[in-house]
Amino acid sequence: MVDEIDWGNVLGFFGDYTGYESSCNEIRINDYLPCDLDTDRLIQISLQVMDRWVETLKLSYPENSFIVILSCDLDHATLRFHKWREGEGAWMNEDLEQFEDAVCIRKII
Template sequence: MRYMNKSMKQINKDIFDEINIEAVDISGIENIVTPNIVNINECYILDLENELSSKNINWNRLMKMHGDRTGYEASCNELRINDYVDDNKTRDEILIYGLRSLHSWKDKLKRDYPNQKFVLILSVNEKFVTLRFHAKREGENWLSSDLERYQESILVEEL
């Protein structure tokens, strides 16, 4: 299921509907398009450096800081696409990389964790394109269901 606020619907109409996302050249950003995602203590976490271990994580402290597993995941699984591409890329090009990454993350999560549901979020403001995800859990929400209350453009993909 895919949801967008009005701002993202306009971007979708202007940009995303006209390109083949799977044909986007990802050379140079493969590590973010196809990242390592690990399950530690029922939290699904981006591990771009392949170095995460449950013994390095203080779960009590993290739950106090973030409130729940969903908040923790949404926080540590935030990736600003701008940080991984050349400065000369336009916002539209960075958005395309973000959408390509979202598609890849979605496929990877479905393949690696077929029994778990996830929420992927692509957001865009005047400076950054941000991608994040968290597991979908009963009674835990990171994002409001009213996407119009956010100033940035938001796309939510649930699987």
């Protein structure tokens, strides 16, 4: 199935493998939680899920480095991750001051 992917088209749309991977490896935490959670509890749970992702990636792929990104606003929390690739860098600019939403980035080296 992977052999059938038109990587030229994919890379033209996403810019690089990191952009493509970040769009595929995304989960909205809210989709798995009760709707009436307050923002503080949502962030607390999201950070716990992020920690679990970090540990799982470290154990499952010890030879690779990853970036795990958590972004939150008042109503939603989204987790993404991607493999660190030389020449591509992080999917999201690491200057956190530029973002309106709360963002947490963890590097797994």
